[in-house]
Amino acid sequence: MQLALFIIFGALAVAGALNFLFQRHPINSALSLVVVMMSLAVLYWSLGAEFLAAAQVIVYSGAIMVLFVFVVMLLNAGEEERTRGSRAAYVAGFPGAAAIFCLLSFVFLTERKALGAVSLGGHLNHAVSNISEISTLLFRDLLLPFEVTSILILVAILGAVVLARKEQ
Amino acid sequence: MSHLTEFQTFLLLSILKVVVVVVITLTAVAYTVLLERKVLGRIQNRWGPSRVGPFGLLQPLADGIKLFLKEELLPLAAEKPLFIIAPIIALSCSLISIAVVPFGQVQHVTANGISVDIFNIADLDIGLLVILGITSIGVYGIALSGWSSNNKFALLGSLRATSQMISYELALGLSLVGVVLRAQSLSLRAIVNSQSAHGLLSWNVFGGLQFVAFFIYLMAAYAETNRAPFDLPEAESELIAGYHTEYSSMKFAMFFMAEYANMITVACVATLLFFGGPSSPFGNLFPAIGGPIIAAILPIFWFVVKVFAFLLLYIWVRGTLPRFRYDQLMSFGWKFLLPLAMANIVFTSLVLALHAK
Numbered sequence: 001m002q003l004a005l006f007i008i009f010g011a012l013a014v015a016g017a018l019n020f021l022f023q024r025h026p027i028n029s030a031l032s033l034v035v036v037m038m039s040l041a042v043l044y045w046s047l048g049a050e051f052l053a054a055a056q057v058i059v060y061s062g063a064i065m066v067l068f069v070f071v072v073m074l075l076n077a078g079e080e081e082r083t084r085g086s087r088a089a090y091v092a093g094f095p096g097a098a099a100i101f102c103l104l105s106f107v108f109l110t111e112r113k114a115l116g117a118v119s120l121g122g123h124l125n126h127a128v129s130n131i132s133e134i135s136t137l138l139f140r141d142l143l144l145p146f147e148v149t150s151i152l153i154l155v156a157i158l159g160a161v162v163l164a165r166k167e168q
Numbered sequence: 169m170s171h172l173t174e175f176q177t178f179l180l181l182s183i184l185k186v187v188v189v190v191v192i193t194l195t196a197v198a199y200t201v202l203l204e205r206k207v208l209g210r211i212q213n214r215w216g217p218s219r220v221g222p223f224g225l226l227q228p229l230a231d232g233i234k235l236f237l238k239e240e241l242l243p244l245a246a247e248k249p250l251f252i253i254a255p256i257i258a259l260s261c262s263l264i265s266i267a268v269v270p271f272g273q274v275q276h277v278t279a280n281g282i283s284v285d286i287f288n289i290a291d292l293d294i295g296l297l298v299i300l301g302i303t304s305i306g307v308y309g310i311a312l313s314g315w316s317s318n319n320k321f322a323l324l325g326s327l328r329a330t331s332q333m334i335s336y337e338l339a340l341g342l343s344l345v346g347v348v349l350r351a352q353s354l355s356l357r358a359i360v361n362s363q364s365a366h367g368l369l370s371w372n373v374f375g376g377l378q379f380v381a382f383f384i385y386l387m388a389a390y391a392e393t394n395r396a397p398f399d400l401p402e403a404e405s406e407l408i409a410g411y412h413t414e415y416s417s418m419k420f421a422m423f424f425m426a427e428y429a430n431m432i433t434v435a436c437v438a439t440l441l442f443f444g445g446p447s448s449p450f451g452n453l454f455p456a457i458g459g460p461i462i463a464a465i466l467p468i469f470w471f472v473v474k475v476f477a478f479l480l481l482y483i484w485v486r487g488t489l490p491r492f493r494y495d496q497l498m499s500f501g502w503k504f505l506l507p508l509a510m511a512n513i514v515f516t517s518l519v520l521a522l523h524a525k
Contacts, residue, residue: 027315054294054301057305062304073314
C-alpha cells in the first residue's frame with residue numbers, strides 16, 4: 001500500500017515537474033507546480049509526517065501558489081515565446097545538472113543514517129501525533145532561529161509595502 | 169466475507185461509507201436549495217416553489233433533470249482543459265472535506281476482524297487542518313473558472329472571489345486557534361469530547377468563552393462560501409453571474425452544488441467546534457432512554473438539528489442583509505476581524521495559562 005502510494009505520487013510529482021518546464025502558458029506551469037506540491041504532501045504523509053503534509057498543502061498549494069495564479073491572472077500574461085536557447089546552456093547546463101543530481105543522490109544515499117532516514121510508510125500504520133514533537137522542536141529547542149526567521153519575514157513584508165506604496 | 173483479506177474488507181467498508189455520505193450530502197444539497205427558495209420566499213412574502221409535488225418537495229428533482237438535459241455550451245475563446253477542470257475542482261474539494269466530519273458518537277462495527285467507526289469516514293489527528301487545507305485548494309476552482317472562460321465579467325468575479333477567500337481564510341484559521349487551544353488537539357473528535365461534559369454549558373460558544381471566535385468564524389465562513397452579505401463574486405447587478413457566467417448545464421450545476429456543499433461543510437464545522445457536535449445540549453440531565461440503537465441515533469439527530477439551524481441562519485442572513493461594498497469587505501476582514509482574532513488567541517491562551525497554574 002505504502003509502496004503503491006509512493007510510486008503513484010512520486011511519478012505524479014515527476015510528471016508535474018516536467019510538465020511545469022514544458023508548458024508554455026504561465027498558468028499551466030503554476031498549476032503543474034501545485035500538482036507537484038500536493039504529491040509531495042502525500043509523500044510526507046506516507047512517511048508519517050502528517051502535520052508537515054497539512055502545512056505543505058495549506059501554505060504552499062493553498063496560499064503561495066494561489067497568489068502566483070492570481071498575479072498571472074491579473075497581469076494577463078500571455079504564452080511565452082520559445083527561443084533556441086544559448087549554446088552555453090546546452091554545453092554547461094546538462095552536464096552540470098547531471099553532476100549535481102549525482103552528487104546529491106550520492107550524499108543522500110551514503111549518509112541516510114546520519115540524516116535520519118525512515119523506511120517507506122514506517123509510521124503510516126501507527127501514526128503518532130507529531131504536532132507536539134514539532135512544536136517542542138520549534139518553540140523550545142530552535143526558538144531563537146525561529147524568532148529570527150519571523151523577524152526576517154516581517155522585514156520583508158514591510159519592505160514590500162514600502163516598495164509598493166505610491167509616493168504622495 | 170471470510171475470503172477477503174483485512175485490507176480488502178477495510179477498503180470495501182470505506183467505499184461503502186463514502187458512497188452513503190456522498191449520497192446523503194448531495195441530497196442535503198438539493199434540499200438546502202429548496203429550503204432556501206422556500207424560506208426566502210416567505211421572507212419576501214411570496215410562496216416559493218409550490219407546484220412540483222406536495223409543497224414543492226419534488227422541485228430539486230425537476231431542477232436536476234432540467235440541468236442534465238440542457239445543452240452544454242463551450243465558449244469558443246475558452247481555455248478548454250481548465251474550463252472543464254475548474255468545476256470539478258470546486259465540487260470535489262467541497263465534498264472531500266465532509267470525509268473528516270464525525271456525525272455521531274464513536275460506533276464501532278466489527279466485520280471480518282476489522283473494526284470500523286461507522287459515523288466517521290476518516291478520524292484523523294489533524295482533521296481540522298485537513299478541512300482548512302481542502303478549503304484553500306477549493307479557491308483554484310473559482311479562480312480558474314473565471315480566468316479560463318475568457319470573459320471580463322467572469323474574470324472580475326473570480327478575482328474578487330479569490331482575493332476575498334484568501335483574505336478571510338486568515339481570520340477563519342485564526343479564529344479556530346482558541347478552540348484548538350482549549351481542546352489541545354486538532355482532531356475533531358477530541359474537540360467534540362472537550363465540550364461534552366455539561367451539555368450546553370460546556371459548549372465552546374458559551375462555557376468555553378469562545379463567543380468572539382464564533383462570531384469571527386461565522387463572518388469569515390460567510391465570506392469563504394461567497395454567500396450574502398459577502399456575495400460580491402457573483403453580484404448579479406454588476407457582474408451578471410460572476411465566475412460562472414459562461415457555464416451551462418451540469419458544469420453550472422457543479423458550481424451550484426459546490427456552493428451549497430460548502431455551506432453544509434461550514435455548518436458542520438461550526439457545529440463541531442462551537443456547539444458540541446453530536447453531543448446533546450442537555451448533557452447528562454436526562455437518563456438515557458431506549459436501547460443501543462436509540463443511543464446511536466440520538467447524537468445524529470442533535471448533529472442534524474444543529475447543522476440545520478446553521479443553514480437556516482445562512483438563509484435568514486441572505487434574506488435580511490444588503491451586500492457589502494468591496495472596499496468595506498476588505499477593510500472589515502483585514503482591519504477588524506484579523507486583529508480581533510489575534511486578540512482572542514492572546515486572551516484565550518492567557519486564561520488557559522492562568523488556569524493551568
